[in-house]
Amino acid sequence: MMNLDEHPTVRHFREADPAAEEAIGGRVLEASWLRRLASEAGADDAGCIGIGRSELDAQRADILRVFPWAKTLLSFVCRMNRENIRSPARSVANLEFHNTGDEVNEVARRMVRVLEQKGIRAINGTMGFPMEADRWPGKMWVVSHKPVAEAAGLGRMGIHRNIIHPRFGNFVLLGTIILDAEIDEESHPIDYNPCLECKLCVAACPVGAIGADGHFDFSACYTHNYREFMGGFTDWVEAIASSANARSYRKKVSDAESVSMWQSLSFGANYKAAYCMAVCPAGDDVIGPFLNDRKRFVKDVVRPLQDKHETVYVIAGSDAEGHVARRFPHKTAKRANNSLRPTSVPAFLKGLPNVFQRGKSKGLNATYHFTFTGGEKIEATIIIRDEKLQVLEGHSGRPDFQLKADSRTWLKFLAKEKYLAWALIRRKIRFKGPPGLLLAFGRCFPA
Numbered sequence: 001m002m003n004l005d006e007h008p009t010v011r012h013f014r015e016a017d018p019a020a021e022e023a024i025g026g027r028v029l030e031a032s033w034l035r036r037l038a039s040e041a042g043a044d045d046a047g048c049i050g051i052g053r054s055e056l057d058a059q060r061a062d063i064l065r066v067f068p069w070a071k072t073l074l075s076f077v078c079r080m081n082r083e084n085i086r087s088p089a090r091s092v093a094n095l096e097f098h099n100t101g102d103e104v105n106e107v108a109r110r111m112v113r114v115l116e117q118k119g120i121r122a123i124n125g126t127m128g129f130p131m132e133a134d135r136w137p138g139k140m141w142v143v144s145h146k147p148v149a150e151a152a153g154l155g156r157m158g159i160h161r162n163i164i165h166p167r168f169g170n171f172v173l174l175g176t177i178i179l180d181a182e183i184d185e186e187s188h189p190i191d192y193n194p195c196l197e198c199k200l201c202v203a204a205c206p207v208g209a210i211g212a213d214g215h216f217d218f219s220a221c222y223t224h225n226y227r228e229f230m231g232g233f234t235d236w237v238e239a240i241a242s243s244a245n246a247r248s249y250r251k252k253v254s255d256a257e258s259v260s261m262w263q264s265l266s267f268g269a270n271y272k273a274a275y276c277m278a279v280c281p282a283g284d285d286v287i288g289p290f291l292n293d294r295k296r297f298v299k300d301v302v303r304p305l306q307d308k309h310e311t312v313y314v315i316a317g318s319d320a321e322g323h324v325a326r327r328f329p330h331k332t333a334k335r336a337n338n339s340l341r342p343t344s345v346p347a348f349l350k351g352l353p354n355v356f357q358r359g360k361s362k363g364l365n366a367t368y369h370f371t372f373t374g375g376e377k378i379e380a381t382i383i384i385r386d387e388k389l390q391v392l393e394g395h396s397g398r399p400d401f402q403l404k405a406d407s408r409t410w411l412k413f414l415a416k417e418k419y420l421a422w423a424l425i426r427r428k429i430r431f432k433g434p435p436g437l438l439l440a441f442g443r444c445f446p447a
Helices: 008-016 031-041 060-066 082-086 090-117 145-151 200-204 218-225 230-241 246-252 255-267 275-279 288-292 294-306 319-327 345-355 407-414 420-425 435-444
Strands: 045-050 072-079 122-124 172-179 311-315 332-336 366-373 378-385 388-393 401-406 429-432
Touching: 031 045, 031 072, 031 090, 045 145, 072 090, 072 145, 082 090, 082 275, 090 122, 090 172, 145 172, 200 275, 200 294, 218 230, 218 311, 218 319, 218 345, 230 246, 275 294, 288 294, 311 319, 319 332, 345 378, 345 388, 345 407, 366 407, 366 435, 378 435, 401 407, 401 435, 407 420, 407 429, 420 429
Parallel strands: 311 332, 366 401
Antiparallel strands: 045 072, 072 172, 122 172, 366 378, 378 388, 401 429
């Protein structure tokens, strides 16, 4: 048996760098060098933060689970060409999204290669299009880029939930490098929010996902803008599976929609809107035309998107469906299924804020006590009051309505695999309180 110390590879390693065994880990890097590395790799701006920063509290465990040696996160941005994103021809806009996305991934890969060559362990997660599909419908990505970018001084989130870089505006895509080395100096958030609160994103969004008061309707945005991503793809597959023949399928899905899905599958998933990014005038390099002639900016940039005749995907009975009919009657609202089906009771409770429809909750002021039995024994309180939602662990306060359900049956009911009447007859689901409160609850979370 060969002595490991005599192996040629081991000898080459030690002869090349006698201190190499101690070189990996434990070193402190200059943050200025890391930022310069990012620039040379093709990034337009970068910042660095330590893994211990409070801004990472919500995702630190996830990061360390994937890369236990994480000590520093390097956040960077790559600029997009603005006029492409603003084009009513979404093929032009999506080409820019995909090209810049590929650039972000390549920039990150080049940086990781340099770090690796210097004996520093590092990884880069994907810019977008999360791939940890086994976690669906939970968190499918390694790192949440936006909070890292904010902490690293690369901008702040506007009311449209996009990062606005102080110079480049929201016309950027984000990347993050996670590395096993400490830095001598950390970046810090900028001291103002570049968002102008001009509300052009509110005016342009076809589904009303962005409220003038800053409220964000995740479900509306997800259902339309991401129609050809994960959830919409699932809906499309089920449309195929439930069709008796080609004629039946064509009644559900137009030829143009089939071609669009093919295009997304062959070229890359396409956004249906992203109009909030297109119309945003914030950022030093972007703001000029807006300040010089606001009416002209609205006419040239906002109106073409508002006036576009297009299909807008909505959940039946949702706030978005009403918004399209009210604000954009020339656009065609098409009902789509909500594919955000929870696979556990905790996932159901955690996901409620994402699908809550505050418009449908108007006039409802009630406290609900949920008790789940069977495989998952969980108690929760759901309060809907003044068009706001609150989800609490355990039973809190005096309930107006009480529901007790076998956890497995409840999940099958949400997935439309069991009917409520069936569950009530078999006492798998029981309730105490006015039936109207149960119906009102359902209207706040349309499927």
